[in-house]
Amino acid sequence: MRFVLGVVVAVGLVGCGGPDVQGVDAVERIGQEIVGGVEARQGSHPWNVSMQQQGSHFCGASIIRVSATKNESDIVVTAAHCVYDGTSGLTVSAGVHDLGRPGAGAQTVRGVRTVYHPAYDPDTTMNDIAVVKLEKPLKFSATVQPILLPLAGETVPDNVEATVAGWGLTREGGYDTSPVLMQVGVPTIAHRQVAASYRSQGIHIDPYAMLGAGYSQGGKDACQGDSGGPLFILGAQGKPVLQGVVSFGVGCARPGLPGIYARVSNYIPWINTQVRLLSVTARP
Structure with missing residues (x-):
């Protein structure tokens, strides 16, 4: 089983997530x-x-809105396995397309605390979700915006196109992560099908904690370095909604083995609690 971590090690410090978020217009598929x-x-x-x-x-990670009245956020959502082992010197870069050339709109902020879900199990990858508290809030702009969160317990329809994006490897077995942000469209898959595929690998897929997305023939997927990043689906108003957090898979884009994502709607109460506890921006 592969986690979709980058070429460096995973991070760990303690953080949070948020209530209703304001999204941006739907992006064009290119x-x-x-x-x-x-x-x-x-x-x-x-x-x-x-x-x-x-x-x-x-x-990777995703900015979420923590205040209905402030155009900034000091919380990002990521995967628990990204922060589980602990690290120092964690920074978060927002408003960046090319990591080698950040540009004038880029914002880099230190991560001061991280919190992974208390029931996260590194052996089974259950509850693979975490939040990072930033030293100072990211200011919203044309290139820095939060993504909408789903409703608690919201179900994701089968065979709906989702988009995953990140700076990870562009092929299994590669050595270098992509310097520019990449994206790929993948359909969501019925739990029964995903569970059967991974049962052959000795891996249990939980219907409440995990979401599968990909093609039966393979070829399109997240890969190492994309961990913690967003899987989003367009909501009722045509705005992206964060339905998954890149978690794990067997290899990258292999036939019959779709990518597995933490199902965000299962964790909304926990995320909201972390926002209340940790976010300075969320306070009146």
Whole structure:
């Protein structure tokens, strides 16, 4: 089983998530070739952030809104396995498309506390979700925006196109993560089908904690370095909703083995609690 971590090690410090978030307009699907994907249009995923240690990308995360009245956020959501082992020097870079050339709109903030779900199990990858509290809030702009959260317990329909984006490897077995943000469209898959696929690998897929997305023939998927990043689906108003957090898979884009994501709707109460406890921005 592979986690979708980057070439550096995982991070760990203690953080939080948030209530209703304001999204941005739906992004246009572009091109063809993450694995099997394309370079994202610059500024089309303003919630995507790069988590870095000593200047090197290792995981992704998503900005969420923590206050209905303030255009800033000091919380990002990521995967528990990204922060489980502990690290120092964690920074979060937002408003970036090319990690090698951040640009004028980029914001880099230190992560001061991280919290992974108390029931996270590194052996089974159950409850693979975490939040990071930032030293100071990210200011919203054209290239830095939060993504909407789903309702608690919201179900994700089968065979709906979702989009995953990140700076991870573009092929299994590669050595270098992508310097530019990549994206790929993948359909959601019925739990019964996903569970059967992974049962052959000796891996249990929990219907409440996990979500599967990908093609039966493979070819398109998240990969190492995309961990913690967003899987989003367009909501009723055509705005992206964070339905999954990149978690794990067997290899990358292999036939019959779709990517597995933490099911965000299962964790909304926990995320909201962390926001109340940790976010300075969320306070009146």
